[in-house]
Amino acid sequence: MNPNKPAHLFSVAPMLDWTDRHCRFFHRLLSKQALLYTEMVTTGALIHGDHHRFLNYHPSEHPLVLQLGGSNPRELALCCKMAEDYGYDEVNLNLGCPSERVQNGRFGACLMAEPELVAVCIEAMVNATALPITAKCRIGIDEHDSYAALHSFIKTLAAAGCGTFIIHARKAWLSGLSPKQNREVPPLRYDIVFQLKNDFPKLLFILNGGVTDLAQVDSLLTHLDGVMMGREAYQNPYVLAAVDQCVFGKQTSVPTREETILQLLPYLCEQLSQGVRLNSVTRHILGLFHGQPGARAWRRHLSEHACKPGADETVLLKALSFTQHAVS
Numbered sequence: 001m002n003p004n005k006p007a008h009l010f011s012v013a014p015m016l017d018w019t020d021r022h023c024r025f026f027h028r029l030l031s032k033q034a035l036l037y038t039e040m041v042t043t044g045a046l047i048h049g050d051h052h053r054f055l056n057y058h059p060s061e062h063p064l065v066l067q068l069g070g071s072n073p074r075e076l077a078l079c080c081k082m083a084e085d086y087g088y089d090e091v092n093l094n095l096g097c098p099s100e101r102v103q104n105g106r107f108g109a110c111l112m113a114e115p116e117l118v119a120v121c122i123e124a125m126v127n128a129t130a131l132p133i134t135a136k137c138r139i140g141i142d143e144h145d146s147y148a149a150l151h152s153f154i155k156t157l158a159a160a161g162c163g164t165f166i167i168h169a170r171k172a173w174l175s176g177l178s179p180k181q182n183r184e185v186p187p188l189r190y191d192i193v194f195q196l197k198n199d200f201p202k203l204l205f206i207l208n209g210g211v212t213d214l215a216q217v218d219s220l221l222t223h224l225d226g227v228m229m230g231r232e233a234y235q236n237p238y239v240l241a242a243v244d245q246c247v248f249g250k251q252t253s254v255p256t257r258e259e260t261i262l263q264l265l266p267y268l269c270e271q272l273s274q275g276v277r278l279n280s281v282t283r284h285i286l287g288l289f290h291g292q293p294g295a296r297a298w299r300r301h302l303s304e305h306a307c308k309p310g311a312d313e314t315v316l317l318k319a320l321s322f323t324q325h326a327v328s
Contacts (some may be wrong), residue, residue, distance in 0.1 A: 004246075005197050005223055006208065007035040007063040008206055008225065009221065010031075011036070011228045012035070012036055013037065013227070013228050013231060014037035014095075014231070019037060019039050020038075021057050022280060023234070024064070026281075026285055027261075029255065029260050030255065031251065032252075033243060033248040034243050035064075036048035037065045040069045041068060043064065043075040044165050047075055047079065054203050055082060055088075056086075059273075062089060063090070064088055068092065071111055075126035076125050077125055078184070079091075080125045080133070081129055084129045084131050091132070092133075093122065093136070094127065095108065095112055095118065096136075096327045098110075098138075098141070100175075104307075112140070119159065119160035124230065134164040136168070136208070139192050141174055142172075147195065151196070151199060158200065163204060164225075166206040167207060168209045169189050169192065169207055170188055170301055171186045183209075188209055194224070198224070205224050205225055207226070208227075208228040209230075210231045210288060213232075214239065217246075217247060218247070220236065232281060236285055237284075239291075258320065261316065264316075269312075269313055278313075286302060289298075294325065297319075301322060
């Protein structure tokens, strides 16, 4: 197998309120190869807010993608330059989020109805940085869900300089469905993503939506350039532990759950010394023992005690002891 397979073969989806820097550090302990994404960050937050808070990350998180939300070409270009200055590996434009708040800000999935504007944004981003610029979108929105419309959308963005598309293989309803329902109700249409790859063989297509195990990833990679896993990677994160071997062909050992926690401890202690609350880190690891003996005691102890004032690493070690006793 090729020892230098591209990172986009497998990625963990950007998830608002979930894939923050603590989550990404934890995921990187499980997989050294998977491509990681930030939460979506709006251009306004970076330009007018504390940009360092949004852009700061641990060096081990590479390869790392900054996902942006916005529709102003000048602002997007400025944020791409920030991403380059901070050492990100790639910048992704969010064209898939259907939430009402995002629509009100004129970014996310609603922009699929404005391909010419998006093309201007992509061109500005490409011209602002040497970093790769990618787009994450749906297969359609509302009544604008024909394959012809999607084909035209991809063609327009490709002409503007976007060579990689992450496709959430569901359409989005911009009214009538919540963001959660938009991840579950519209049917998955993998066949449409396959057709895009067939029609645009020189572009890279990464599929997102409904991916729950690595056997499924392996099957999808026979058709596409990459696969993105979302909720499953967060709720059952140990699935990431086999990614380097199964997807990237690395001859490395799979870390055990206990080894992963012990590797997390120095980072956790460092964060606590900087004033970070324990549950800001441990909320991301609740699913580590999913389906294993002691999983319920693990989750309960962390949920009940990590939020208390002064909680430290001993809470995590106590929770770990419950899983060890369950096995013994």
